[in-house]
Amino acid sequence: MEYPRQSGILLHPTSLPGRFGIGSMNQAAYAWVDFLAATRQSLWQVLPLGPTGYGDSPYQSFSSFAGNPYLISLEDMLAEGLLTEGDVAGAP
Known part of the structure; x- marks a missing residue:
């Protein structure tokens, strides 16, 4: 069986x-x-893309099924009208 060469980041x-x-x-x-x-x-x-605990290490996720809410795009939610600028005003 041949495996074509691949590269990535x-x-x-x-x-x-x-x-x-x-x-x-x-x-x-x-x-x-x-x-x-x-x-x-x-x-x-x-x-790993799971939710993180103390220290925000992706290897210390407390769930193997859930996704990390930090990866939800607030910019896209603003563009879709799901959030307002006031909703995200306190975000870092």
């Missing part, structure tokens, strides 16, 4: 740029995937 979504201090699954994530495709990368490896 390890980058957690929280390392992407974001208005609220960390990256999320927002437009920066879409731009990142476009960059990977343009540079002929076939893999985007991420660290």
Whole structure:
């Protein structure tokens, strides 16, 4: 069985740029995937995406089923009208 050669990059979504201090699954994530495709990368490896506890380590998730709410894009929720600027005014 042949395995075609592949390459990719390890980058957690929280390392992407974001208005609220960390990256999320927002437009920066879409731009990142476009960059990977343009540079002929076939893999985007991420660290665990579960909710984190003390220290925010992705390896200390308290659930193997839940997603991390930090990765929800507040920018997209603002654009969709689900949140107002006042709702996110206190966010870092």
